[in-house]
Amino acid sequence: MRSYKIPYAVMNYAQLREEGYYYVDKSRYITELEKYQVPVFLRPRRFGKSLFCTMLDYYYDLNEADRFESLFGDTWIGQHPTGRQNSYMVLHLDFSIVSVEEDIREMEKSFGIAINKSIRGFAEITYKKYFSTFKFSATENSADLLSDLITYISLNNLPPIYLIIDEYDNFTNQLITTFKDNLYSELTTGDSFLRTFFKVIKEGVKSQGIGGVFITGVLPITMDDLTSGFNIAEMVTLEPNLVSMLGFTYDETETYLQAVFDGYGFDKKLLPEIRQIIRNNYDGYKFLPNAEPIYNSTILTYFLKRFTINNATIPDELIDENLRTDLGWIKRLTLGEERAREMLHQLVFDGTLGYTREMLKSKFTREQFFQKEFYPISLYYLGMTTLADNFYMVLPNNTMRTIFVDYYNTLNDLRGTPDKYIGFFKQFTKDHSVETLFDGYYRVYLGQFPAQSFDKMNENFIRNTFYELCNRYLSSEYLFALEQNYPSGRADWEITGRPGTPYHLNKQIVEFKYFPSKEAKRILALDYPHKDDIEQVCRYAADAQEILQNFHIRKFVIYVAANKGYRIWEV
Numbered sequence: 001m002r003s004y005k006i007p008y009a010v011m012n013y014a015q016l017r018e019e020g021y022y023y024v025d026k027s028r029y030i031t032e033l034e035k036y037q038v039p040v041f042l043r044p045r046r047f048g049k050s051l052f053c054t055m056l057d058y059y060y061d062l063n064e065a066d067r068f069e070s071l072f073g074d075t076w077i078g079q080h081p082t083g084r085q086n087s088y089m090v091l092h093l094d095f096s097i098v099s100v101e102e103d104i105r106e107m108e109k110s111f112g113i114a115i116n117k118s119i120r121g122f123a124e125i126t127y128k129k130y131f132s133t134f135k136f137s138a139t140e141n142s143a144d145l146l147s148d149l150i151t152y153i154s155l156n157n158l159p160p161i162y163l164i165i166d167e168y169d170n171f172t173n174q175l176i177t178t179f180k181d182n183l184y185s186e187l188t189t190g191d192s193f194l195r196t197f198f199k200v201i202k203e204g205v206k207s208q209g210i211g212g213v214f215i216t217g218v219l220p221i222t223m224d225d226l227t228s229g230f231n232i233a234e235m236v237t238l239e240p241n242l243v244s245m246l247g248f249t250y251d252e253t254e255t256y257l258q259a260v261f262d263g264y265g266f267d268k269k270l271l272p273e274i275r276q277i278i279r280n281n282y283d284g285y286k287f288l289p290n291a292e293p294i295y296n297s298t299i300l301t302y303f304l305k306r307f308t309i310n311n312a313t314i315p316d317e318l319i320d321e322n323l324r325t326d327l328g329w330i331k332r333l334t335l336g337e338e339r340a341r342e343m344l345h346q347l348v349f350d351g352t353l354g355y356t357r358e359m360l361k362s363k364f365t366r367e368q369f370f371q372k373e374f375y376p377i378s379l380y381y382l383g384m385t386t387l388a389d390n391f392y393m394v395l396p397n398n399t400m401r402t403i404f405v406d407y408y409n410t411l412n413d414l415r416g417t418p419d420k421y422i423g424f425f426k427q428f429t430k431d432h433s434v435e436t437l438f439d440g441y442y443r444v445y446l447g448q449f450p451a452q453s454f455d456k457m458n459e460n461f462i463r464n465t466f467y468e469l470c471n472r473y474l475s476s477e478y479l480f481a482l483e484q485n486y487p488s489g490r491a492d493w494e495i496t497g498r499p500g501t502p503y504h505l506n507k508q509i510v511e512f513k514y515f516p517s518k519e520a521k522r523i524l525a526l527d528y529p530h531k532d533d534i535e536q537v538c539r540y541a542a543d544a545q546e547i548l549q550n551f552h553i554r555k556f557v558i559y560v561a562a563n564k565g566y567r568i569w570e571v
Contacts, residue, residue: 003263008298008305013054017071022259024252024297026052027077029245030059033214033236034082038205040168040215040223042237044383046298047246049216053092053166056214060162061090063126088162088211089127091149093118096167100174104186108193111171112140119145123152130158143196150200150209160211163201169217176221176366177332184366188225198230205232219381224363235363243287247294253278260304266312270499272547274314278303280481281318284396286387289357296383299399314498316476319399329382330407335370337411343375344408349461352392353385360387398467398482405468414448418473421445425473434495434508434556435568441466442566454562459514462560463492470495477501484509486543489536496551507544510556511537520564529557534571 004022016023026048033039033056043049058064058071065086072078077085098114101107119142123131134152137144153160172194175184187194204210215233217223223233236242248256257275261268282300286293299319306315334340346353353376360377368374376393379385384400385393395401409415424440445465449457463482471480477498483490493510497503511533515523528534537555545553559567 004259006260006301006305006308007051008301011050011054013051013058014067014071016051022256024248024256025075026245027055027059027072027075028080029242030056030077031080031082032241032245034084034212035241036234036236038213038215038232038234039236040217040220040233041242041245042217042220042235042381043246044218044296044381046296047383048297049246050094050166052246053164053214053216056162056164057090057092059085060088060212062086062088062159084212087159089122089130089153089159090162090164091118091122092164092166094166096170098171100171100178100180102180102183104183104192107171107183107187111193111197112142115142116140116145119149123149130156141193143193143200146197146204147200150204150207154207154209160209161204162212163204163210163214165213165215167217168215169219169222172222173219176369177329179332181366188222195226195229198226202230202232219369219378220361220363221366221369224365227363238288238360240288240291243291244294246297247285248297248300249292249294253295253300256300256304260308264308264312269550270312273496273499274307276481276484276547277314277318277479280398280484282397282399284386284394285383286396289387289390291387313500314479318475319402330384333370333375333378339372341408341411344404344411347385347395347404348408348464349456349458351460351464352388352394353379354391355380355393357390398480401464401482402468402471405464406472409465409468414445416444416448421469421473425470428474429477432503432506434510434554434558434570437470437495438466438558438566438568441469442560445469446563449563451563454517457514457562459492459512459560462512462514467493477503484540484544486540488539488543491537491540491544505551506554507548507551508554508556509537509540509544510558511540512558512560514560515562517562517564520561523559523561524565524567526559526567529559529567529569529571533557537571 005020007016007021007023010016010021015021058067059077064071068086069078093115095114099110101110120136123134123136131152136148139145149161152158172184172187175187186192189195201210201213205213220235223230223235227233257271260266261271278295278300282295282303284293285296303315303318307313330340334343355376359374360380364374364377369378376385380387380393386396388394395404406415421440421444424436424444428436467480467482470478479496479498481494481496483492484494491509492512494507496507497505513533534557537557541553541555545551555571557569557571
């Protein structure tokens with residue numbers, strides 16, 4: 001069996017295909033994209049947009065015709081070519097390299113430095129043989145340079161341009177997050193250089209000097225603000241036929257996982273465990289209410305890269321640290337810590353944010369982006385929430401849950417120093433007792449809250465904060481999960497020993513129930529938990545045992561009676 005390399009941080013399609021990296025074939029979507037003239041496709045960061053752009057680059061580039069078989073022969077599109085393959089001169093622009101400056105003149109200069117090199121290289125190097133008599137205007141204006149190309153192509157009946165713009169809104173989004181609102185407005189209104197550039201693209205499409213376009217980004221804000229000058233864009237993000245174009249489906253993920261285990265010769269007894277780990281941490285994105293959930297491809301690949309490098313050892317850090325930089329968006333979106341607290345409170349306590357289908361639109365303005373009722377949609381495009389159904393947004397997985405709860409704790413001054421918590425966590429490493437863990441959490445973490453706060457608490461809050469705290473201090477030896485999916489339902493909370501530790505093959509499943517203080521006397525007097533709760537956690541344990549046959553599984557029910565106390569039973 002072939003041992004594939006794991007393509008973490010590999011963003012060039014030819015490199016991936018020629019250097020033995022594993023490839024999830026997304027080429028069939030080329031056929032779907034050709035149904036649109038100027039498609040704009042949005043996805044959160046780290047969903048594989050740049051890699052997909054380079055695939056289009058090699059597919060359409062007439063200079064790459066001799067490599068078509070080696071690059072695409074065994075792919076879906078290689079077996080079903082569209083007839084437009086290798087028929088364009090490809091101009092690939094990456095707007096993510098445009099640096100943010102302090103005023104409109106400096107921004108135009110920065111844009112020119114980043115973009116003009118690609119435009120000039122297009123005529124002077126890449127397709128030089130077609131431009132023997134061509135000369136650019138004596139200007140550094142990017143729109144003029146692009147216009148020069150399009151005019152020459154049209155007048156000389158040359159192969160048209162296939163234009164790729166990757167991360168079209170990267171630098172404008174940076175303006176938003178750094179509170180440069182006035183500069184953003186200058187860029188997206190009037191006769192700004194950016195609007196003029198997109199007007200030239202529009203004219204190029206009209207004259208057929210540009211024969212195809214593909215644009216990627218994160219948010220629809222900038223495209224909406226550019227609409228009057230660029231009203232040919234087709235926002236295809238919410239098209240059902242494209243919803244799985246980026247990210248990995250369950251089937252794609254399973255095939256990927258099998259290839260890793262086969263190629264590296266890993267013990268397949270680990271497979272059920274690894275499936276659960278990656279599903280808990282990287283699964284859960286739904287970009288349409290009825291769509292199949294998908295994995296974030298980059299952070300899944302991050303996990304598999306470290307898993308293979310360390311010979312089937314689960315990495316200590318399950319979260320790609322680069323994700324934490326996205327918190328800047330929360331701070332900017334909410335326009336202050338108080339509104340951030342409100343939003344985080346709802347997510348940590350209730351686990352949901354309500355939305356309407358009408359709000360889930362392919363375009364919205366910068367003003368809408370900052371409206372409180374629009375937060376769920378804004379977070380959805382940023383990849384921080386996802387669709388649960390037609391009514392609610394939820395956190396997609398434990399990776400995002402950890403990030404949000406940690407930020408909630410930070411904003412509310414609840415995180416605490418290690419000295420505050422290490423006593424009972426160290427004790428747990430000796431007695432492996434859920435009672436030890438929860439007692440410490442209840443006394444130390446929940447003990448920080450005033451009495452009136454407990455009236456607003458619920459089971460979801462207990463699960464989320466207990467999970468984050470345990471994961472923070474014990475993740476080197478244990479794996480934690482929330483709402484673990486089983487055939488009989490979702491288990492509230494789980495702890496499992498990491499492979500390679502003395503605690504491996506040990507799992508503890510907990511069912512939580514939260515009761516207000518007025519019920520405390522009754523709850524704390526119980527000798528046994530309710531029959532339904534016992535049966536529920538036993539069903540989860542039976543499901544887990546079916547999957548993890550060699551594991552020793554213990555079952556617990558925990559009743560929390562507000563700030564009056566708690567009861568724990570092993571059942």
